Amino acid sequence: MALLEVEALCVNYGAVSAVRDVSLSVEQGEIVTLIGANGAGKTSILRAISKLVAPRSGVVRFDGRDVTALPPEALVRLxxxxxxxxxxxxxxxxxxxxxxxxxxxxxxxxxxxxxxxxxxxxxxxxxxxxxxxxxxxxxxxxxxxxxxxxxxxxxxLLLLDEPSLGLAPLLVSEIFEIIAGLGAMGTTILLVEQNARLAMRAAARTYVVESGGIVLEGPSAELAADERVTKAYLG
Structure with a gap:
């Protein structure tokens, strides 16, 4: 059983649909990353999982328990x-x-x-x-x-949102060394990161987010060789 399971998650900001029918999972001890362009919905997915924003619909399970209706502080205690x-x-x-x-x-x-x-x-x-x-x-x-x-x-479970944002390249490398070290110690991480190359190098699996939905998913090594991912995110 996955430590985190998200099913058909939807998030709206007023009339704007930010996250549409997102499903994902994270296994115990795994690093998983969400990559995509700015405004794709990656941060909104994390914020809905941790209940910093209220999802319009969908289910979030943590360690097999439905936590969709719980407030943020209860999730921290769990x-x-x-x-x-x-x-x-x-x-x-x-x-x-x-x-x-x-x-x-x-x-x-x-x-x-x-x-x-x-x-x-x-x-x-x-x-x-x-x-x-x-x-x-x-x-x-x-x-x-x-x-x-x-x-x-x-x-x-650590939800880690844009850890390299606004940092100099040397510090970005240092931050990702820390993330790799946490993973080696068994910390389970769901990572949102603009630097797709570094994120995919750190994570075992990758979800590609576009326009609020997941369009590709799989082992990071396989997606890194996918021409669609290479052209759009890896340059």
Missing amino acids: GMAHSPEGRQVLAKQSVGDNLELGAYVRKDRAEIAKDMARMYELFPRLSERRNQSAGTLSGGEQQMLAIARALMSRPR
Whole structure:
């Protein structure tokens, strides 16, 4: 059974249909990516899964349970975390405070402290800046903080939206090394990423999104060799 199953998901913004009849799945321990042009509906799919927007119709199952009607905080308690597009760190709060916020559903203070230490090991730059206001960090450092904050809830599934957005190439490579490392440790990730080449290299499977719907899906290595994907997304 897949850890995440989405069936016939539809999202509207007023009269505009942003997501149309999307079905996908993510297995435990798998990295899966959604690729597509800007405005294709990728971010809306993630936001509907985590209930940051209410789907018009469709079903979301997490670990076999229908969670379609649950609010975002309930999904976090069940083990789903969302690192959003644009990072959205608390600019006036310290790096450490942002990380603690990621563990707000937890009560195990000793384990939270261990996870804070683990985040500082995974992201050494955050350790150097733990008392610094998050708004003073570089874009790459804020992205690292957004990912680390999401991981503080000990998620079984990480929804990761546009982690390379606006970053210099060197930092993009660093972020994707981190994603690969998380995957190697068994973290299950559903990734939305504009850089299709890097995304497909990181993910075992790929869904191609166009005009709010999925038009192609399959193993990333196979789709990377597909002429339609090559022409449209890989250059």
